[in-house]
Every structure is written in C-alpha cells, then in structure tokens.
Amino acid sequence: MPIKWDSRLSVNNHTIDMEHKLLLTLLNTLEIILRNPHEKESLRFFIDQLMESAQEHFDHEEHLQIKYLFPFYEENKEGHEALTVELKGIRNELYKYIDDANTSQEEADNMSKKINHVLRDWLIDHIMKSDMKMKGFMNDAR
Ligand SMILES: [Fe+2]
Secondary structure, eight states: OOOOOOGGGOOSOHHHHHHHHHHHHHHHHHHHHTTSTTOOHHHHHHHHHHHHHHHHHHHHHHHHHHHTTOTTHHHHHHHHHHHHHHHHHHHHHHHHHHHOTTOOHHHHHHHHHHHHHHIIIIIIIIIIIIGGGGTTTSTTOO
C-alpha cells in the first residue's frame, strides 16, 4: 500500500519536507513497479535514484544539524547510518533480482515486502521520532 505524505510528517522546514516527500515517492514507486515481475528496467533506475537521493538528504540534514547546533545530531546520524546499510542491502538484492531472468511473482512480492518494511520503519519511524526533534531548530534553513 503506498504511503501518502501528510502534514503530520512535517518538520517545519520546507526543504527537508520536500526531500522526505521525494524519498517517500521513490519508495512507493519501487513498491508499485514490483507488482509486475516483468518490469525490471525501471527498477534499476529507481533504486539508484533512491540511494542517491537518500545520501544527499542525509548529508544535507546532518550539515544543517551541525550548523544549527541540533542537540540530537549523533542519534540522528546513527539512524542515517543504519538506514544506509539497510538500503544498500535492498539495492543488492534488487540487482540480483533484476539480473535473474526467471524471477517469480513470489520473489517480486518478497522484494516488495522488504521495501514496504523500510518505508514504514524508516520514513514513518525515523521522521516521526528522530527528525521531528528538528522542529524549531532550523525552520527557515536550506
Ligand atoms: Fe530525514
């Protein structure tokens, strides 16, 4: 089930909110593409785009956190590192899936479940619990 961004996920910073929306959209897109086990070309594009956008977003957030003396910087950075490990694992599995000529619907469903897990664990949990603490620290910052 795709997750729709809503104002409860806002950290009151327009640029960070936009980056979160992009990551959410990319994860939703991957999940939707995986409904069809024959659709593989676009999978590579979207997983690469997700990795790149996530890395840029984490770097950007950490840069702002240092600049605005955010007191939970270390905790947030650890969350980013754990998510990067998880995303790289998913990317590697997706690459294998893409290169395997005989993938089944079941394998597509399994990949979809893993992506769904990242969606919920990360975008909801990390944003709601960790990123939300940035509210008030850097409201107009880019
Ligand atoms: Fe974030």
